[in-house]
Each structure stands twice: as structure tokens, then as C-alpha cells.
Amino acid sequence: MNVHLGKTPVGLDGIAAAETVLSHVDGQQGELIIAGARVADLAAASGFEGVTARLWSAATTRSISEAEVRASLGLARQRAFARLPELLAATSGLTIVDGFRAGIAALRPEAGLDDEAAIVGACPVIAGALVQRARGSEPVAPDPDTSHAADTLRMVRGDTPDRGEVAALDTYLVTVSDHGMNASTFAARVVASTQADLFAAITAGYCALTGPLHGGAPEPVLEMLNAIGTRDNIRPWVDAALARGERLMGFGHRIYRVRDPRADVLKSAIERLAGGGADLPFASEVEAYIRTALRQKNPDRVLDTNVEFFTAILLDALRIPRQAFTPIFAVARAAGWTAHAREQQRTGRLIRPSSAYIGPRP
Known part of the structure; x- marks a missing residue:
């Protein structure tokens, strides 16, 4: 006779899978803390480059400035645009959501760039190129001297956004940059725990994000x-x-x-x-x-x-096509994914939970 004790938390609810300094979600109080600051305070005082600097600094224990992040992301967007033919080679016939997955999976290390920057910088380039292709247009080249939010809107929409639009998207990117041990972040950390590289970990994170119970609503x-x-x-x-x-x-x-x-x-x-x-x-x-x-x-x-x-x-x-909502979510959450993957590689061990077997026994 099989005995199921019923003590296994369904969906790992309440199980701490890692210790982190990156973000904390208090569901009872309705509070989100990202790298030591409340999300509302960050959104009011910091742009995407600023919150990314906080996350990467906390994950690596190396002080990274907002200016460094802005410069590295600008360079990363240029590098990704130069490699677009290669990145988009496997996306023919795919939707924007699925094409983005294939584009992310094709990323690799870039000389002179940390992997974190190469990934986060490439995300809006790939998203913008897929949206433009769906419209029958050519990809829009990035401008490394603008903010990540401004360049994302330029490449996705094909026009120059005004300051209010840039500020609105920047607020969104900050607000959803990280959110505790959500499904996509957990997926990224599981892969990173095997000491796989960041590119594999972030691809796994995005795959989890595409599910309707996570990023598809x-x-x-x-x-x-x-x-x-x-x-x-x-x-x-x-x-x-x-x-x-x-x-x-x-x-x-x-x-x-x-x-x-x-x-x-x-x-x-x-x-x-x-x-x-x-x-x-x-x-x-x-x-x-x-x-x-x-x-x-x-x-x-x-x-x-x-x-x-x-x-x-x-x-x-902001006139972002609905089919691009999930990739735009990933543009923001890539900051958190890369930080969590680095933290897991640096401080964690192989994530290998057990299961409660309830099947027949020989």
C-alpha cells in the first residue's frame, strides 16, 4: 500500500530555495524590496540603469556604478545589432514571443563585455528587430548614447519617443526588474546552479516567463x-x-x-x-x-x-504591440535574472529538490 503523508508543500510554497540579497516579496504587507530599497522609492528616484547597477553590485559584491551600466548596455546594444543576422537566423516563421526565445538562445560571450551586459543589452535589440520584421520593416539601429528605455522604444516603435514616454517605460522597467523567487527567476537559478553559463540560465528564465500563469496575462x-x-x-x-x-x-x-x-x-x-x-x-x-x-x-x-x-x-x-508584451517584460526582468544567476553561481550549490513518490512500488 502506498502512503502519501501530504506534508510536501504543493508547488514548493513556503520553501526557501536560496538566500539572496537581491529582492524580497512580503505578500502579507504588500511590499517589494529590491536590493535594499522599496520598489516605489526606486521607481521615483532611479532609472533602469540605476536599479540594474544595484542588482549587479549586490550579486557580485563588486561596486558597479550607474554610469558603468549605461555605457556597457549602450555598447552591448551595438554589438547585438551587428550580430542580428546571426541572432535572427533561427527565428524565421516564429511569432515575436517564440522568436525572442530563439534569439536569446543564440547569444554568446562578447569580447570586452560582461555576460550580464551582453544579455541585457541584446534583449531590446532582438525584440525591436522582431517587431519591425512583423511590420515588414528593417530593424532600427540602437543609439548607445540614449537610455535603455529610450532606445527600447525607438527600436520597437521605429520613431523617437518623447520624454514622458521614456519616463513611463523607465518606470515600468524598474518596477518589474526583479520580484523574488518567481518561476522564471527560479528556473534561471536552477540552471545557474549547475554552473552552466548565464546565456543558458537566462534562456531558461525566459522560457518560464512565456507561460500564461507567469508573464502572459x-x-x-x-x-x-x-x-x-x-x-x-x-x-x-x-x-x-x-x-x-x-x-x-x-x-x-x-x-x-x-x-x-x-x-x-x-x-x-x-x-x-x-x-x-x-x-x-x-x-x-x-x-x-x-x-x-x-x-x-x-x-x-x-x-x-x-x-x-x-x-x-x-x-x-506606449504603442508597444501586444505580441511584444512578453519580450518587453523580459527586457526588464533580464536585469534580475542575470543578477540571480550570478548570485547562485557565487554562493549557492546545485539545486536538487526531492519529491514525494506516490506511485506503485514493485
Whole structure:
């Protein structure tokens, strides 16, 4: 007879797989700390290069300045653009999401660049080239003298963004740069724990990100808002969806038992995008009614707004194609993935969890 004690945490919930100085998620208090600072404070005071410098410095215990990161990422974008024919060779016929995976897998060390910079710098170049190809256009060459956020928008959209748009994307990149031991970060750390190189680890991280339970929910948020359509339809549409037992995209989180702290950071960024194409009042009404309806339907289970709700609205307002949402997420999260992979290589051991066997015995 097989005996299953039922003590194994499902999905490794509550299991500490590593010690880290990179980020901390407090689901009960609704707090995210990245390398010693709250995410809202970082978003207000630091650009993507700044938060990347914090992460890489903490991971390697070597002081890396924001200026060094800006210079290395600018050079890395140039190097990746020069290698685009090679990087895109295996992406023919693939979607933007799948093509990005193939492009990342084709990366390799670059002379004069740390692997971290080579990876993070290449991400927007590959994403931009895939978007332009889908439009029938040629890739846009990077500008190493601009910020990572500004260059990402240039290469993806094919035009010059204004300062407000750059600031909004920069806020997004900072806000989602790292988030504890999420599925993609854990995947990257598992691969790094084998002492595989960073390129293999980050490819694994991106593969995990493409799953709909991790990085694939922003686009359905827009589909939901489009389906609701008007203010008069908010209540009947939401009530009918809940009556059918459907999941409302952009609400609820595996870790947070209160409001996702990143949601308000992104909402504020959208508010500053005056005239940016986002109907924030309508989205806010949808959000408010869904929160009320969820509390009434599940009074004992907190399902509050998560980062994906306002991510979708922000990226859509910035005219980033919906098919590119996941690669743009990776543009930001690559900073965290590379930091976690380096930390795992430096301080960790092979990650090899056990399992509870519940099958037949001979």
C-alpha cells in the first residue's frame, strides 16, 4: 500500500530555495524590496540603469556604478545589432514571443563585455528587430548614447519617443526588474546552479516567463477591457463573467494577499502620461468595480489588483504591440535574472529538490 503523508508543500510554497540579497516579496504587507530599497522609492528616484547597477553590485559584491551600466548596455546594444543576422537566423516563421526565445538562445560571450551586459543589452535589440520584421520593416539601429528605455522604444516603435514616454517605460522597467523567487527567476537559478553559463540560465528564465500563469496575462487584460467596452457595461459584464466562474485578468496573485505594490507605481506612471492614449478613468472604474465584486463573491479570499492590470494599460499607451508584451517584460526582468544567476553561481550549490513518490512500488 502506498502512503502519501501530504506534508510536501504543493508547488514548493513556503520553501526557501536560496538566500539572496537581491529582492524580497512580503505578500502579507504588500511590499517589494529590491536590493535594499522599496520598489516605489526606486521607481521615483532611479532609472533602469540605476536599479540594474544595484542588482549587479549586490550579486557580485563588486561596486558597479550607474554610469558603468549605461555605457556597457549602450555598447552591448551595438554589438547585438551587428550580430542580428546571426541572432535572427533561427527565428524565421516564429511569432515575436517564440522568436525572442530563439534569439536569446543564440547569444554568446562578447569580447570586452560582461555576460550580464551582453544579455541585457541584446534583449531590446532582438525584440525591436522582431517587431519591425512583423511590420515588414528593417530593424532600427540602437543609439548607445540614449537610455535603455529610450532606445527600447525607438527600436520597437521605429520613431523617437518623447520624454514622458521614456519616463513611463523607465518606470515600468524598474518596477518589474526583479520580484523574488518567481518561476522564471527560479528556473534561471536552477540552471545557474549547475554552473552552466548565464546565456543558458537566462534562456531558461525566459522560457518560464512565456507561460500564461507567469508573464502572459497583460494582453488578456486589454482583451477584457475591450470586451467590456463602455462604462454602462462594466457591472453586467463583470457580474456575468463571475457567474460563469471565469478568471478576471489582472486580479489576484500567488504571493500577495493585499494589493500588489507595483500596481500603484504603474498607475501613477500612466497618470503622468497625459494624452498618452490610455483611458485611465475607464480602466479605473473597471478596476474599482471588479475589486468590489470580488470582495462580495469571495469575502474570505483577497483578490486585489496585480501588476499585470496596469502593465497592459501602460504598454498599450506606449504603442508597444501586444505580441511584444512578453519580450518587453523580459527586457526588464533580464536585469534580475542575470543578477540571480550570478548570485547562485557565487554562493549557492546545485539545486536538487526531492519529491514525494506516490506511485506503485514493485
